[in-house]
Amino acid sequence: MEIDFWLQRWDNDEIGFHQQVINPYLMYFYGQKGPAVEQRDKLKVFVPLCGKSKDMLWLSQNGYKVFAVECSERAVKDFFEGNALNYRHAEKEEYALYQASDQTSMIEILQGDFFSLQQADLDGVTDIFDRASLIALPIELREKYAQKMAELQKPGIRSLLVTLTYDQSEMNGPPFSVSEEDVNKLYSDNFSIEKLCFKDIINDEPGFKDRGLSSLVETVYKLVRH
Ligand SMILES: C[S@@+](CC[C@H](N)C(=O)[O-])C[C@H]1O[C@@H](n2cnc3c(N)ncnc32)[C@H](O)[C@@H]1O
Incomplete structure (x- = not known):
């Protein structure tokens, strides 16, 4: 299950894992049971292997910063474009970095291989959501x-x-x-x-x-x- 397998899944639209609804556990533990809204801007949630998960949008709309990694360019572009988010794009070493350019959405996605990340890439990360x-x-x-x-x-x-x-x-x-x-x-x-x-x-x-x-x-x- 190397990267090519997943790129092909994205190319063929075989993305049954993608959910239209926000993950209920995320909403419970980071919403209802989570920190007070005014404390959330100090929290940065890393979403590994993020696909185009709407959970990232929910996190951002609920006051959290989001940092994510995903190998598929298609997934990353679909995330920003499908959610009508403006974004900037830059090369960052072996990755492409996509950042929401809207002041209110603090979302950064590195497009590339999770296994090439370095500890410095996770600077400021306080939490991780692995679904x-x-x-x-x-x-x-x-x-x-x-x-x-x-x-x-x-x-x-x-x-x-x-x-x-x-x-x-x-x-x-x-x-x-x-x-x-x-x-x-x-x-x-x-x-x-x-x-x-x-x-x-x-x-x-x-x-x-x-x-x-x-x-x-x-x-x-x-x-x-x-
Ligand atoms: C099962 S999907 C889950 C996506 C997301 N977590 C969700 O809940 O919708 C796994 C994702 O991991 C990505 N992926 C697989 N291996 C990867 C790797 N080594 N580096 C970055 N992304 C990877 C795939 O492209 C795919 O989008």
Whole structure:
């Protein structure tokens, strides 16, 4: 599941992972249960493997700064153009940097490979929202991703991680099944891990039922870098 696989998915419009609605866990933990609105401009949320997720728009409209990385140029342009956001574009080393040029939208997306990021790229990041990012990757890349996440983060950075768990013999990924044990193996050396909630969502996901799944548990974790 290297970058070419994803570029082809974007070219062919095979983006079933893209959601029209804002992630409910993001709205709950960063909205209702989140910091007061007047404190949010000090918080910068990193969205790895961001696609054209509307969650970035919600974060920005709710007072957070957003920094994201995505390999597909098409996804990045669709994000800005589809949400009627004006943007600037510049080359930044091996990346293309897209920035909302409107004063009220603090959104920056680096278009390029997540695995080439450096710790300095995450300067000012306080929080991370990982939905459909870790679970988009097969096991070998998940290990590399978790290792990279540990390298990139300064102590204290918080992540909200959303996973899916199902019987991997019933369906091929992506998304891949990631169990609680997997999360512990991937992150416990470098992060504290708190399981916030979980729910079997198979009855709300006819597409996954059609792909053969009998159960699909969504779990949300809070990770904090030691
Ligand atoms: C399953 S999608 C999830 C997108 C987004 N998180 C969401 O919730 O809609 C995974 C995304 O990761 C991007 N991607 C995959 N590997 C990448 C890499 N090494 N660097 C940057 N982006 C990558 C793909 O292009 C795709 O848009």
